[in-house]
Amino acid sequence: MIRFENVTKVYKNGTVAVRNLSLDIQKGEFVFIVGPSGSGKTTCIRMLLREELPDRGRIWVAGREIIQLPKWRVPYLRRNVGCVFQDFRLLPNKTVFQNVAFALEVIGRPKSVVETQVPQVLELVGLAKKRDNLPGELSGGEQQRVAIARAFVNRPLILLADEPTGNLDPGTSQGIMRLLDRINRTGTTVVIATHDAALVDWMRRRVVELDQGMIVRDQARGVYGIDANTGPVPRTEVVARRSS
Amino acid sequence: MPLSADYIIRETTTNLWRNRLMTIAAVLTVAVSLALVGAALLLKQGAANAEVDWQRGIQVTVWMKPSASASEISAIRSELAQLPYVHGCTFWSQLRDYHEASKLLPPSEFSALTPSSTPSSIRCTPNQPQYATAIYDRFVHQPGVYGVGSPNSAIHAMEETITILQWVFVSVALVLLLSAGVLILNTIRMAIFARRREVSVMKLVGATNWFIRLPFMSEGLIQGLVGSAVAAAVVLGLHELLDSLANPNQPGSVLSQMRLTGWQLVGTDVVVVVIGVLIGSVGSAIAIRRFLDV
DSSP: OEEEEEEEEEOTTSOEEEEEEEEEEOTTOEEEEEOSTTSSHHHHHHHHTTSSOOSEEEEEETTEEOSSOOGGGHHHHHTTEEEEETTOOOOTTSOHHHHHHHHHHTTTOOHHHHHHHHHHHHHHTTOGGGTTSOGGGSOHHHHHHHHHHHHHTTOOSEEEEESTTTTSOHHHHHHHHHHHHHHHHTTOEEEEEEOOHHHHHHHOOEEEEEETTEEEEEETTOOSSOOTTTOOOOHHHHHHHHHO | OOOOHHHHHHHHHHHHHHTHHHHHHHHHHHHHHHHHHHHHHHHHHHHHHHHHHHHHTOOEEEEEOTTOOHHHHHHHHHHHHHOTTEEEEEEEOHHHHHHHHHHHSOHHHHTTOOGGGSOOEEEEEESSTTHHHHHHHHHTTSTTEEEEEOTHHHHHHHHHHHHHHHHHHHHHHHHHHHHHHHHHHHHHHHHHHHTHHHHHHHHHTTOOHHHHHHHHHHHHHHHHHHHHHHHHHHHHHHHHHHHHHSOTTOTTSHHHHTOOOHHHHHHHHHHHHHHHHHHHHHHHHHHHHHHOOO
């Protein structure tokens, strides 16, 4: 579903964000990308959305090589990739319903689709009763649920989340993780960039750790830091576990 | 992708309403500048219409000296009659010219005139207005001729005044059109800035570039269109006003001679609207190119 092949990204100021990175994520996986600030997590997410282009290497998303993708095709790529951010990015003057509906309207979906899909997804994220509230009237957790609803309403193949719980308390963050897990169970591939150690440890899903733009660990059912009991799991073992 | 007309209309209306002060300024500037362009066009066409009228009735008068002998007069008359480009000539005796002078000249000047000191004249109509000069050149130095008068110079002076007026109108209009374009550009730029969050969400969820651009494009287009519609109405009003001032009992008056046909008026309004739409489109296209990062 997602494949990085020897990807290197150097910013104009000379900072190497990603260094010769290769990574495979299969359809339906739930993956945490962890690492300290500046380790290249956000750059990876931005490259998957084609907001950034790598300097070297190739990237495939949903079976399509996206580096060569002509600029006019990029919006169509993004329809297959939902994305959630730390700051929610909701439109403050639109209601919950309108915020989610907006994502369908601007890609030209007919009204009938909007009227059936939006209530369904609001039900999924547990906000059916708050459909007419403005984002300012919601808690942080609820706002992030709206953002997830907006990212998922078009049923994308992949859901990316960049520090989705960065602004939330631990209890609320767990609720968001449960929601992302539910979405993952529908078959959507979920990739989360985070440095929320407690959540990663709690979820016990695949963990890819980056440091200075390189993968230093790729572990199935991993934790945030190196697992004291098992130690780092070699990549070959990860692949073997996944295929079993 | 089917572009939802409903969405574009809604977004454009919201944008225009949010930015209403700038929108009004832009629309008014477009209207004033295009009204000037329209007025210049009316003037140009009116002058062309009047010129045809003026030149159709052009008459050349060969004034004979009061002392001119009968043989000199008849020589000039026969020479004029033989010219192929002269339509016809009438001889006005001294007495007849004296009577005409009594009507045209102020009493103080007329009192100095007697029938015997009044020149007689031969009044001719050339086939084409441009032969007036040929007649002038041929007869002005002939024996017994006092002078040759033609209204050509008066027409030229009038045409020159109208041309200068037109250029003044067009220059002022050009400056105003430029500022109208810049105002539209700035309005769109502000709209883009006001909606930057929405634009970033639209990009995120995969709206196509044209879908993002269209509401801004149509906003500029509407500003140009409304401004030019106001200008077109002003042009119509101006024409009506001048038309009502032209006295139908005096078909020879300048305003009556300048009267435009219905098609000329429609043509002027079409030009005004097309320029308005162009200004709106170009202004918003530049704003989108420079300030909308899609």
